[in-house]
Amino acid sequence: MNWLNKLERKFGRFAIPNLTMYLLAGYVIGFGIMYLMPQIIGWITLEPALILRGQVWRLVSWVLIPPTTNLISLAFLVLLYYSLGTALERAWGTFRYNVYIFSGIIFTVIATFVLYGVLYGVYGFSVSLSSVGMISTNYITMSIFLAFAAMYPDMEILLYFILPIKMKWMAFVYAAMALYYFVMGGIATKVAVGASLLNFVIFFLSSRNLKPYTPKEKARKAKFKQQTRPHMTYANGARHRCAVCGRTELDDPTLEFRFCSKCNGNYEYCQEHLFTHEHVK
Known part of the structure; x- marks a missing residue:
């Protein structure tokens, strides 16, 4: 990906290390807001109509809304995605991982504004997207999982710390779930699924050679460096x-x-x- 290499040379110094930790910390904060101050949720959702009226913080604050409202599920999500995200960042590098995550967020925001424009054109007045379904961050975390599964398809994890299962089979389940939500969900769900997973499609279609990031190739390079270092x-x-x-x-x-x-x-x-x-x- 020559375009990404060029971007990394120019803007790589601005990349945010440990981005997964900040993303998951935002989910924990959002979870606390939902249960301790639920009235604030209405002030952090992604609402283009309100953003255009000056509430620009919503462009970012919606990322705080957690993918799940169940405490146990959130705990599993944090533990799982922290390990997956940090592994991807080590494999790709901080800048590439930043591009992957932020592109999913940006695509979702752009698609939401497009949806708002379409609804405004159809109905002729401002439409609150909360009335057609809240834009969720669930599919952004799903894109992390799919990227990890594409990189390490044969790696096994313990589902709920009990059942061993390969990443590629879980990826098929995740993809089937995303397709189901896209077909059966409301218009806001369709936008969230399509936009937040668009980064996965673009990244892997434009990455014709992922060999340098595979575990086998990274182990070979590490062994070579270890052998040549004394010389x-x-x-x-x-x-x-x-x-x-x-x-x-x-x-x-x-x-x-x-x-x-x-x-x-x-x-x-x-x-x-x-x-x-x-x-x-």
Whole structure:
């Protein structure tokens, strides 16, 4: 994904580490609001009509509304999605994970405004989306699960800490549930399902090569770094040295170094000797 690589080079420093923790903490806060101050819920929902009248905090505050109103379910959700989200962030990197989560939120907001515009055009007056169904964050957390299942389909988890089940089978169940809610739910539910899962569709359709993020490839890279680390520390802190001329990046910052796949061992060469050296057997 060249477009995402370019964005990461420009804006990667603004990425929010541990985004999953903040997202789940917002659910806990929202859960507390629902039971301790239920009258405030009406002030944090995603309502385009009220946002256009100046209540701009609703663009963000709706994310506090938890996907479930059951305390036990919320506890399981927090434990499960914290582990899934942090694993995805480690695999993709902080910036890519931020893009994935925020795109789901932004798509939902945009789709909600489109829905409001359509309803306004049909009925000719402002329509409260609460009357057709509250926009939920449930499908944003579902997109995290689907992304994890796509990355690690054969990983097993203990459902409710009891039943072992592979991620890919749970993903099929989640996808079936999303399809059911999309078909049987109200218009607001259809918007929430479609918009919040659009990030999953776009991300994986545009990611033709996910091999660098697979567990097998990451383990191979980690093993390679561990094996080469003792051989890549030289005098004055240099990390690269040509096995022929002995020059390092400290001698000439413009030098490029590569390992030779035909040499028996971890031998590194500068660009001048990469193709002219005698292979070590």
